[in-house]
Amino acid sequence: MAGKISEKVFFAILGVPTIICLAVFLWITSILLSGIGTLRLDLLTTSVLKGGFFEMIVGTAYLLLGATGVAGPIGVFAAIYLTEYARHGRLTRIIDQAINNLAGMPSIIIGLFGYTFFCRQLGLGISLAAGWLTLALMMLPIVIRGTEEAIKMVPNTFKEAALALGASKWETTKSITLPSAAPGIITSVLLGIARVAGETAAILFTACVLVTRGLPKSPFEPVMALAFNLFVKIVALGEPPEKVFGIALILFLLVISFAAVGIALRIYYRRKQPWLR
């Protein structure tokens, strides 16, 4: 009898938080969906100057593509170095810890660093380029960690097989390790993008302005972004939240679509490469 009661108690303890999470998620979704009313398909391609979202959407895409272009290669190469080449010792432990710290760094601090270093020290000003570098800093730990995990999952027997045939370390990495780890690497990059797609603080004073005349013509011009507009419209312009639900919805769909593609790719490749399980 006592057993049955404790069973019910534990069920409640475990079940209630799950229900709360679900409810919150549904609530957020319903708020976002109410944004559909303010959205029309043609607004996606209409200029901001005429009440559309075009420059914000493309600006966000510019920011993400550029940040990926910076953080992707650097992160992947760093991870290859750390897993395959670096001798494990005090230095690698310090680097590991630094990567963890960077991953846990509040984005406002990264934004502040970006402003003082990229915008002022390097003289990039409020610009797309400064935004790329700042967002890349946020993506790096995710890309490095994800790539490291993907490389570590490649069975050592593959590498031994190649080395024993007389392949050099780099040949082994290039033709055996990286192709096997590619799905995981792609996933980690996509998750990195998802992480910064909705980022506001990091681009707040490094890359964005409220309104631009058309798209930036060079990386040294400021840019518009969905998250930044959302923030400014509510905080600085005091617009009622209902008016920006449309932007919120676009941003939300953007972020989850990156994450979804990443997860779908991972599942697809896991099925294709059964030895990685």
Add this chain to the structure above:
Amino acid sequence: MAKVDIRKLNVWFKENHVLKDVTLTIKENAVTAIMGPSGCGKSTLLRAINRMNETIDGCRTTGEIYIDGQNIYDGSIDVYELRRRVGMVFQKPNPLPKSIFENVAFGLKIHKMADGQKLAEFVEKSLKEAALWEEVKDRLNESAFSLSGGQQQRLCIARALAVNPEIILLDEPCSALDPIATQKIETLIRELAEKYTVIIVTHNVQQAARVSDYVAFLYLGKLIEYGPTKRVFENPENELTERYLTGEFG
């Protein structure tokens, strides 16, 4: 004739002294078996011959190994060329995550030994040598993982043969296989000895008796006894060898 001459070989992994002053001369075109209980250092001895030990962090080696009179631990040795000359087959079949064809072609490509039509010919020749061609000739583009364990192991042998080695190292090649697959590999090992110098590690005494011409018995990192297989099995000189062969420990 001596193919491999191992002199006063010592290997450490970090603080662990795995091989102690092993001196051993291995004959050309014969099968030499290295046997001993697990942890005695037989795999380490094998992996010293193609310098695979040094791919592991914390490994230190002293002594010399001469192949055709040349010390492979000399600084001037090209380790990649050495590993082409000394092929290796591992305990668990380890095909590369590629097609059957690409597995055999991999070594030929990295050593730039063949391409195009010639590549296909070399692949076919190696698969035939490994007695696998008839079973895979119609499915060369399928994944190597679609093969059975025994076939995978013969593919790994074909892969090692493709780059035209002189010595083949086999590290307990049958331990993951069923008896029928084991028998096929053992027959193959005998055939390979006509052309190659074969060195096989095994913890299976019967296997050593079946396939080898010479046998070395290793215990706790030391070479206890070495000689023609027939002589060692019928008339072991060392008491430890006799106790091992009779199954008293192992």
